[in-house]
Amino acid sequence: MQKKHFTFHVDLDAFTPASDEEKEYLVQMRPSSTFFRDGVKRLLKNKVAFVSFIFIVVITLSSIFIPMFWPYSYDDMLGNRPGEPADMSYNNLRPFEYSRTEQALMDEGEDVMPHIFGTDAQGRDYFIRVIYGTRISLAVGFFASIIVLVIGTLVGAISGYFGGKVDLIIMRLVDIIYSLPDMLMVILLSAVLRLTLDPVIEHTPLAAVGSNIISLFIVFALLYWVSMSRLIRGQILSLREQEYVLSARATGAKGGWIIRKHLIPNCISVVIISAALQIPSAIFTESYLSFLGLGVDAPMPSLGSLANDALNGLATYPYRLIFPAVIISLIVLSLNLFGDGLRDAFDPKLNN
Amino acid sequence: MADKGQELLRVEDLKEYFYINTGLFKTKPLKAVDGVSFSIKKGETLGLVGESGCGKTTVGRTILHLYKPTGGSIYYDGKKIESKSDIKEFRKKATMVFQDPYSSLNPRMTVSDIIGEPLDVHKLYKTKDERRERILELMNFVGLNSEHASRYAHEFSGGQRQRIGIARSLAVNPDFIVCDEPVSALDVSIQAQVINMFDELQDKLGLTYLFIAHDLLVVRHISDRIAVMYLGRMVELADADEIYNHPLHPYSQSLLSAVPVPDPKIARANQRIALTGDIPSPLNAPSGCPFRTRCKYARPECAESMPEFKEVTTGHFVACHFVDEIN
């Protein structure tokens, strides 16, 4: 048995009641932090995702701004000048090689922008063609994703919220669309649209891109939204039973209000992640369509068509395949890694 | 508008069946609420108790037309609620407070938006300032201060969230509030705060409550009258004290004796009326009196017909064939 005495002297004053202010300072509310802010913090900690993000930004900005000051154009066959004989020395230059004409100009003291990636068989600067190809890939990826996002979310939300017959019909439609062969559809649609759309878009900026890309977008709009809609529908089905939705219904809110204010905002993280992972898929699809010759019309380059063209002189000029292939791979990889990072950061289920 | 003490809400033979798919095209009715009748006076608190599957939550939700009633009628202030516009008007007079403080508030909305939603839906304000004023007034009612308005629900504790839910239910200036287990998910020390708040608000604003709960001690504290439900039927209804001191239905008797009392001497001396077996599923409710499978007084007549919910002594209703004999 141990007997111990107080380890300090008793100060009777300390036993008078504490005031409210003294108690107040003990408890402060923790600084406010939203779900979004927490997620961004987590994302920034993820180095791989961060680096990928930087890469995407750099590539996107390059593809937008470089063509503005780059002296060469993508369709400018440098050896061909109207009224003059063809200057073959521009063709098939290696990276940083100069043509005879350019060499002469440089000897005279003029500055000539080097061909960083060389030139192709028609004497076009390859670097700018790759940049334009990147632009097309990114644009297609981005816009196609948006289409898929909008249609998929809308359909999924309506189907999930209203349930019953509406849900039944929409989901059967989704099943049917799922079973359609997308490649076949693209090819068929391209063939049809080429005949009908080409005359229509002839003098518009779209002509440069070509009807194939339009048909690509149309096919995306028709077919690729289905997986997004299934995803959103699943989310909505589980969210629909939440008590705050019940509360909104008890208040008298209608379906549209509930979907807009309650259901979709709570799916946002899923939507964003899904969209982020959709972009590389769209880019890849465009690339191999272009590779097959079903993409943008020449002379507008696409990373896929550049890769295709490069096959001809592969042994002699391997870099013509390597550059576009590496760029596509890096774009798709970094978008995937970023999408993964987004999911890790924002997926509510993965958090505890 | 009814005066205090006059009937405000009346429910007659309310039925709510949910149809469950049992086969390819076959459905079976889950009789969540199977013929419930009662009324509530203005300014009164009617406590509704029962265990899982009794249908008390469904009663609350059906009254607010969150589910379309399968049968029966609901009268508010003497008028029957039938058409869409009736329901719309009713929604401005009757609101609900939910059980789970964590899932009853949208995590993506600020406190101000959560409380203001009913104002937005019913377009009850003309200017943004009016809206803000009203929201701050409501927050004041429940003891939240203005700096909380722009925060998100997850930054608050369970008790505070429940206050937000209460403020939301007051937004339209209702007369009648259905409280669906509003304190069950809260810590004991916080429950008392919220219960007091319900009391205060009732006095200050002249509210009428349907208070649904499974904690009998809480219900007794706050209710004027109490109704006991079992498997979709109301088995007893009486003044709060009357039910606690003289429960007449065998289920009420065993329910009350099963409540653990926080007093060791009483707890040890308490003779519990043990019930055998589990609560049957509402999908397979026994024929006749639903309680007969666990009732120690059960007789063959109990399986044949559903007992009538009749007034045995003034204001005391019981649904049991043999209520006189048992007591």
Added chain:
Amino acid sequence: MALLEVNHLQTSFFTDAGEVKAVNDVSFTLDRGKVLGIVGESGSGKSVTAYSIMQILAGTGKIVGGSVKLDGQELVGSGESVMKTVRGNKISIIFQDPMTSLNPTYTIGHQLMEAIMLHTNRDRKQAYDRAVEMLRLVNVNDPEKRMKQYPFEHSGGMRQRVMIAMALACEPDILIADEPTTALDVTIQAQILELMGQLQQELGMAIIMITHDLGVVAQMCDEVIVMYAGSICEQGTADEIFYNPCHEYTKGLMRSIPTADTAGQKLQPITGTPIDLLNMPEGCPFAPRCDNAMKICIHHRAERMRINDDHAATCWMNVKNAVDKGEMIIENEEGGEDNG
């Protein structure tokens, strides 16, 4: 010697936001055959204490100090091989939610037999017999039929009985019940509590009952520990705690529950909100909410003080009362009182 001795146990969770001291210097003993109740609200550390004893803490949790002795054998730091022989065998635990504690993809019989075969030398046939015996013990009718059924085919009350059967299959010395009846209806709760009391008498095992429901404590427990924010507020026999509470938190709890007498009157709640364990105040964790908090409470945690043979509390108010009366109470582990 006491069956279980917990001394200065400290368990923390190391999260992104900082260290959470879930259990902060907890000491108590449990004798054979006794029922100990640990009462507290969310964040009190009552469940974490139990998980620390069994060493089944989730991911980021670690025991950072103190000792847990079972029959004289030290468990903290003893390693997985030792703990494996303890869990399910000498100490068993049943959890709150019978819906999720049983594996939905295996039959009840399979799960029961698994528990038995893991810890004893029985073969399949013997395990089966033992399992049926256990089901009968927990008043499950038609046990052979139940053995072949799946958890989802049963109600909450039935599943909790199966959990109890599983927990008792190896005749443990201690049964830890973590809010075993919170998810159950009142009448089912009464059945389960009665069953537990009956089994406790028959098998002579000790029970640690973790709950927030004071009614359950009053009915079941011989001794009670009241916890708040990871520390013990007071501990003693059930009668002492209920009829002579000596910690402001316990007093507040007793005052705030509705009883037969409070109908129609205002309740006396404890003001304020439960503590944020990441934001612990300097002195007594209950001080911000305590109506009678004194200046000393703000800056200094009280030390454990003996009220009488059956009761100890950690609250400065006792010192004040003693000083007012002209007595001195001594802080102690187990000690005498000095009048001076």
